[in-house]
Each structure stands twice: as structure tokens, then as C-alpha cells.
Amino acid sequence: MNVLVTAGPTREPIDPVRFLTNRSSGKMGYALAHAFIHAGHHVLLVSGPTDLDVPDYVDFIPVTTAAEMNEVVAQHIGRMDIAVFVAAVADYTPVLTEAQKIKKDGDRMTIELVKTPDILGSARNTFGFGGTLVGFAAETENLEENARKKLVGKSCDLVIGNDVSSPAHGFDSDRNEVVLVYPDRTEFISSAPKSEIAHDLVDVILEIHRTKESS
Ligand code: C5P
16 A cells, blocks of 8 residues: 655744744654554655654655645655645745844734645645545644544544643653544544554554445
């Protein structure tokens, strides 16, 4: 199977020395890429900047901004059977990137932002992806409800939600606790190392793919 995994944060430049980003470590996405390799599949990992080692045997394309991630996904998703969007893509990017370092002239400053491309939301309609589509939802409240909105709104087969308000799980933690939101039901995976959760998720995603193929 050919599997695309997006991972990590994106960085949206404000000027040559500053950027907007978020707290994603990339650990969950890298663990998933590793688990798909372990299960014998081909993986293309498209990742924003992280401190992690690239798992052995994955094809790796590093990117910095949401726009770059969008371009790489658009280019490669057509040959994928499964696409798993784990990346914490910045929702907004500066309208202008200053060519020189911004000086601290005033007491206040405003940076105008514009929405980034919704990569997961483009998968079905814009990129024409017909394979198994999995999204993630990092939330601080109403986890299941927000994950279900994403599932329906972005035509996913599964959305995996995690509560990032808990310090023991989510961002930068080695453990996670997730909710699996399917079109017809919801399941929970209780707290476990991200590597273990990744192996469970690979089994779940491959099962969804098999069911889809045979229907
Ligand atoms: O950021 P948000 O919680 O909406 O992300 C939900 C899902 O959408 C994640 O799977 C994320 O990788 C994906 N996403 C994306 N492009 C964006 C924003 C989010 O692919 N611009």
C-alpha cells in the first residue's frame, strides 16, 4: 500500500528571523509513519520542521510553510491508497513577509493574516483523492463533536481526536489518548505510548481500507 503521512507543525514567516508556529512535536505522525513501514507499506512522510529523526525506509519530503505542504501533497496524493493528515498546519499566515527584520518602532504592531490552504479539506474535491482519508483533530474542548464536524466537513473515513489541554497527552508528550470518530460510531483508545497507539491506528486504518475496497 502507498501511504501519505503529513506531520509536524508548519512555520509561517513574518520576517527573516520570526515566524508563526504551534506546539506540535511531530511525534504522533512520525510514530505512524514508522508503524506503517513496520507493517510492510510504502510511506511518504511530508513534514514540517521537527527535532525528530526521520524513520528508516520512509520517503521524506521536508517542508516549512502550509503552502509548501499543500503543494507537495497536491503533487503526490494521486498515487496514494491511504492519506493520514497528522500535521498541525497553521490556520493563518502573514499576508506579507517583510524582507528585512522588523524594527520595534511603535508600542503596538499589527500583523495581518490570511487563511492557509485547507489541505485535508482539499483532498477529496480539489485533489480528487478516492482512497482512505484520515484526519486528526487536536482540540481543547468538545473533542468528539469537533472531530465529527471534521469527519463530515472534509469527507474523511476516520478522524482521530486528541485532547491537547491535558499535559500528559498530546503536544510533545510521548503518550496519547485518542477518540476514533467513524461515520457510524465512536471508539476510545485509552492512554498509551504514541508508538503503541500508532500500531493500533495502523490496524484500524488498514481495516477501514479493506472494507472500503471490498464494498
Ligand atoms: O487544524 P485542525 O484541527 O482543523 O486540523 C484538522 C485536520 O486537518 C488535521 O488532520 C490537519 O492535519 C488537517 N489540516 C490540513 N490543512 C490545514 C489545517 C488542518 O490538512 N490548513
